[in-house]
Amino acid sequence: MDTPEPSGLKIPKLPDLKFPKLAVDRRKAFTAAGAAVAAIAVLLVGGMLAMSYNEAQQVAAFESHVAASEADLFLVYDKTSAHMRTPTNDLSVAECDAHMREFAAIARYGGDVTAYHRQIVAADAVPEAYAGAQSAYVRALDNLNRAFSLWLSASGAYDVRDYRAADRNIGEADSAWRAYAAAIADYDRELRAAEEGTEVPPA
């Protein structure tokens, strides 16, 4: 079936088509090619510079978050060590109970601090090389959080005079604390490897 042609419009037949002749100016062609290369180079260099700047920014953010975490953890340690130095040999029952209430308050404080910094450090976008260090530090905070949580459980067991449960909780807290120390050692190894660009040495 023939297709009706629009009135006044004539479609040329294919053999009638001819390529337009281009007058190539060599100078203009070089300029255009140069501009394209320059644009690509700007994008590449700019991208690399931005990437490098971005990685430095990420490491700086990670550093500041770890530094803030460490500063707060040492505030918790100040409270804890002062508490542990308190002589308990001659305490009355009321003083023992007050001592344990302070222990519970420190456990709550430590738990809050570790949960807070864990959230921040875990959300950091870090360069791939630092991912191991970040993961180890988050693991360290998780273990510390568990240790503080077990301290709180021990304090609760003390309140209901279940001293065996309190002892069990303290034993488990000590284990969690040792796991924290191991995770910090892992973090240190991972960090060294990231900064030196080497493989992570075995633990």
Add this chain to the structure above:
Amino acid sequence: MEWKDVIPVLVGGLVILVVALVVKPALLGEPIGFGSRGTVPIGSPPVYVPPTPVPTPTPFPDDVEVSTRNFRWTAIDGGVQTTQVTVPEALFREHRETPRFSDYTSWGRYALADADRPVLVDLARRIAPPSASPDEGYFRLMNLVFFVQQIPYDMDDNATSYIEGVLPRHAMYKKDGVEYPKYPVETLVDGRGDCEDASILMAGLLDALGYDTVLLRYSDHMALGIRMNEFNPYYAKYTPRYFTHEGQHYYFIEGTDFYWSNVSVGSTSIRGRPFPIGDTGGTGIPSVRSETPEIVPLRYIPTPGEYRIQPARLPGGGA
């Protein structure tokens, strides 16, 4: 194409980079640069909240209704003494209405009960008056020990062990009988008690004099351990028995009995001397002779072995 045509291309590229990597993240609150993640809600860092202080309980007045008991006992010099003990009735009643801890690991709290302390301090000073002579320390100690050993023994499931003549409502019924660890003033008002009552009372009295003691828990008995650096008197015909707890030596003391004999054949009068410190052979209780007791400290404070923060090196060469 002229050089003037190239400049907008370069500027456009830069603008795209700046908008993509800086402006957009800045507007959305994301980290500047590639691979930005969602934001973390960050509040203020947590702060230490000290525990709420508990108000000090009002001491029981001793000028109102009181329970009084006279103890007739023999001191280690052979002299017969009469010692009157006065306990606020309200304190005694409050103890009787207090539920007991079924787990003996917390029975040290009874010995150290703050409300009982004034009664115990007063009694300990009357039985073992302070002396300037250090040589008298041993005699003071043994007088206290002997005083408690002479309090009549009565089992928890005997109604005669209680001044009311009936078992207290918080007596704990167990498969091998009744258990009711008494506060020191309860033993004093009742005037009788069993092995844990005597041990708790003796621990409270000795603690009031500054001695460090523990409860010694056997399978069927309870006694006291007193911390001494070295106790090996030349006259002892036995090897003093001690148990080690946290590097300290706690010597065995029996609380419920003493060496006694009738003054003469057919006489109801008896004479006696205390079971000495460290003598486990004289009690006649097999578990005391054969077992190593569980040590129950009077003051229990759960103490973590690990609490040190490990300093972590900072990334990026930070200090």
